[in-house]
Amino acid sequence: MVAAPMTGQGKTTVAAGLMAALRDAGLSVSGHKVGPDYIDPGYHALATGRPGRNLDPHLVGEERVAPLLLHGARGADAAVVEGVMGLHDGRIGADGFASSAHVAALTRTPVVLVVDVSRMSRSVGALVAGMAAYDPAVEVVGVILNKAGSARNVAEITRAVGPPVLGVVPRDERITSPSRHLGLVPASEREDSARVVERLGEHIAGHVDLDALLEAARSAPALDARPWDPAAEAAAPGTGPRPVVAVAGGRTFTFRYTETEELLTAAGCEVVAFDPLEDTGLPAGTRGVYLGGGFPEVYAGELAANRGLLAELREAVRSGVPTVAECAGLLYLADALDGHAMAGAVPADARMTERLTLRYPEAVSPGDTLLTRAGERVTGHEFHRTALTPGHGDRPAWEVDGTPEGFASPTLHASYLHVHWAGHPKLARRFAEAVRGAPAPAPAGRSPAARGAVTGTRPVADPLRHHGDVEARGGMLDFAVNVYPGGRPAWLERALRGSLDHADVYPDPAPACEAVARRHARRPAEVLPTAGAAEAFTLIARLRPWRRPVVVHPQFTEPHAALEQAGHSVTPVLCPEGGGFALDPAAVPEDADLVVVGNPTNPTGVLHPASVVRGLCRPGRLVVVDEAFMDALPGEPESLAGERRGGLVVLRSLTKHWSVPGIRAGYVIGDEAVVRDLARVQTPWSVSAPAVAATVACMSAEAGAEAERRAEEFGDWRTGLEAGLRGAGIGFVPSRAPFVLVKAGEGVHARLRGQGIAVRRADTFPGLDASWVRVAVRPPETARKLIAALVAG
Structure with a gap:
């Protein structure tokens, strides 16, 4: 066992390096970790080429620790056990229970102490002597001096230390491990992990006496125990097909115990890994889902972008596919994580917090669930910096310290608690039984949602680029495209046709600038004509190296897509359904340097108060308000197009209200410095002569009167549509826009x-x-056809 007087001494560096060095020397090595930690075993696996395993009396019981060591070390020449914290540090108030010393005594494993000597000399001798004498059941057989300095100081320490000094390891900054809010970065997330472990092996081999260490390992007496056997704990049924259990993996879901998969395999299941960042669907034939722990908060944006998989997972949970989710898995099933839309399979929102939850509890099952029966107790651990609102459902998964936690049903068990199933094999047996009893999967292993039976179309490869015009093609009765269904006014037709008389010269956007400026009582320098709002979003994405761009959702997806295309990682902020999709400014991170919000918002039709949107402005932040549908509201309430405020720009589109989507006409209006910078990144002559002419025409007094008439007409049509929906008992979001969600x-x-x-x-x-x-929104006679079709079912 590689242990230490306290945490931070370099146990992981030495233990992983020792495993790699012994493997490089031609030995078969098994790696083990005291405690519940998932990350260190990942580095152990890289170093040994075998699964990293945990030894934890709290999680599995004292009687299983030695059998699990023998199981993991089966066929190995040497087993290296990395300790946890200080040698004698265990559960608080439990007299060292589950400490490294406890595990060393249970497995009769000799201990080598790693001591950081960078700030000590002879005191190392006193420290080691105390550690070695504290518990007679623990045998300290050697010391490795880590972060050693001068030869004189090393000699002084060596004379003072009683047990043999088996290695003197100098500091090497090249092999330090990066950390994050829960400790080390998992090996699977580091592109250079294999090379780091390789360097560790070389480093340890060059400074540690491997022969002496192996001799110390040989001094360990034989164990009076039999290796743990998953087949004896969860025997498989007779013959028949093996149902697939989809297990989340990849960079996001790295936390699970190897024995869990071994138990499921022994119970007759076929364990198939899938990567929520890469795979667009669950594995073919999925009849059960296991979502372990990890760091979904680090990849929340990428997880949210994989909407096809999220939809399929949500459908699987709702349709009763047996599903177990621990910690990260729970967050993945939630409605949202830090504003990013997740699967929506459990009714809760999750957010990062400053507070670390770290506990080693005993949990009680408050009722019968997929995994448990009422009153049963398990031991587990929690380790996270997120909070869930609400923290539990009507049927919680556990009671922890008397508090309900998580969500449970006959087919779902989701909570923050990590449980080592080797210590509670009945959980594996029950899950496997539920999986075997689940309905056979649909062909090709896809849920109805993923196959398109729910949406009526094939899954969208790029959801952020999907547009309603695709849905209305082929002679369909069109409620999908938000373009005014009437014809264009005669004055607009004349302007468009007249613009062709000047097609032999390059277009000049100046008349459009001046017309827009007059319309909003602004200066021409505060206006930039664009080829529709889409070009404006692209310009904004390219404007600066945004550190944390935020897009408020649900809303038109083009700004999100443009930012991603420009290489930015977007932070979505969700307006929740429970709040009527209203914007909560407090949900926008303070460090956001770009915020994009629609008003009125597409597709919800919600009109945010100007004071709320204005409140998003901060020094150093650009607020972009998409007012593409503002001209469809009588009087244009809550518009900020006429307001001069630093760091604020408004985008307008003329395509919808004036039935000219093929012309691509729009403009940016706002902060003069921002507009000037946007003009610098705009492609020359991107705004065509017809678009310039349309913009000028639509800014006239005649156009203003017609726009108001159309806006009032839209309002009447919308009132009729909403009344029809209400009368039919169909839910909707009250709208202020020319569409209804x-x-x-x-x-x-x-x-x-x-x-x-x-x-x-x-x-x-x-x-x-x-x-x-x-x-x-459509005229009443057209809307009635839709209502009738909805009512007909």
């Missing part, structure tokens, strides 16, 4: 398409799922 239920989108009616699927908007559709 309708909660029609999963499958409605497909059914309407089958009847020749196109509505906009909403599951491509972050924060929404396939139960929502967006419906464009």
Whole structure:
């Protein structure tokens, strides 16, 4: 055992390096870790080429520690056990229970102490002597001096230390391990992990007496125990197909015990790993799901972007596929994590906190669940910096210290608590039994949602780029595209046709600048005509090396897509359904240097108060307000287009209200310095002559009167549509825009398409799922056809 007087002495460096050095010397080595830690065993696995394993009396019981050591070391020439904390440090108030010393005594393993001597001399002798004499059941057989300095000081320490000095390891900054909020960065997340472990092996081999260490290992007496056997704990049924249990892996989900998979395999299941960052669906034939621990908060944006897998996972949980989720898995199943939309399979939101939760509790099952029976007790551990709101459902998974925690049902068990199933094998048996009893999977291993039966279309490869015009093609009755359904005014037609008379010269955007400036009582220098709002979003994405760009969702996805295309990592902030999709400024991180928000918002139709949007402004932050549909509201309430404020710009689009989406006309208006910088990154002549002409025409007094008439007409149509939905008992979000977000239920989108009616699927908007559709406002006679189709079922 590689142990230490206290944490921070270099145990992991020495233990992983020793494993790698012994393997390089031609030995088969097994790596073990005292305690519940998942990260160190990942480095052990790299060093040994075998699974890293844990030895923890609290998690598995004293009687299983030696059998688990023998199981993990089966066929190995040497077993190296890395200790935890200080040699005698265990559970608080339990007299060293589950400490390194406790495990060393249970397994009769000789101990080598690693001591950081960078700030000590002869005192090392006193420290080691005290550690060695403290517990007669623990045999300290040697010392490795870590971070050693001068030869004179090393000689002084060596004379003072009683047990043999087996190695003198100098400091080497090249092999330090990076850390994060819960400790070391897992090996699977470091691109150079293999090389780091290789350097550790070389470093230790050059400064530690491997022969002396092996001689100390040979002094360990034989254990009076039999190796742990997963087949004896969870015997498989007779013959028959092995149902697939999908186990989350990759960089995000690195925390799970090897014995868990061995138990499931012994119980007759086929364990198949999938990567939530890379795989677009669950493994073929999935009949059970296991989501372990890890760091989903680090990859929340990437996890949220894989919407196809999230939809399939949500459908799997809702349809009763047996699912176990621990800690990170719980966060992945939540509605949102730090504002990023997750699977939405449990009704809770998760956020990072300053407080670290670290405990080693005994938990009680408050009722019968997928894994437990009422009153049963298990030992486990929690280690996280997130908080869940609410913290539990109507049927909690556990009571921990008298407090309900997690979510449970006959097919779901999700909580923060990590449990080592080798210590509680009945959990594995029950899960395997539920998996074997689950319905056979659909062909190709896809849930109805993933196959497109819910959405009516194939899964969208790039949800952020999906647009409603795709849904309305092929002669469908169009409720999918938010373009005014009437014809263009005669004055606009004349302006567009007249612009072709000047097609032989390059377009000049100056008239458009001046017209927009007059319309909003601004200076021309505060206006930048653009090829629609889409170009404006691209310009903003390219404007600066944004440190933390935020997009408020659900909203039009183009700004999010543009930022990602420019190489930025976007932080989504979700407006929750429970709050009516209203914007909470406090949800926007203070360090955000770019915030994009729609007003009124597409697709929710929510109009945020100008005071709330204005409150997002901060020194050093750019706030971008997408007012693409503001001209469809009578009087344009809550608009900020006429307000001069540093760090604020407004985007407008003319394509929807004036039925000219093929012209691509829009503009940016706001902070003059920002507008000037945007103009510098704009492609010359990107705004065509017809777009310039359309912009000028749509800023006229005649256009203002027509815009107001159309806005009032939209309002009347929307009132009628919402009344029809209300009368039919169909849920919707009260709207101020020329569209309504309708909660029609999963499958409605497909059914309407089958009847020749196109509505906009909403599951491509972050924060929404396939139960929502967006419906464009249409004249009453057209809207009645939609209502009738919805009511007909």
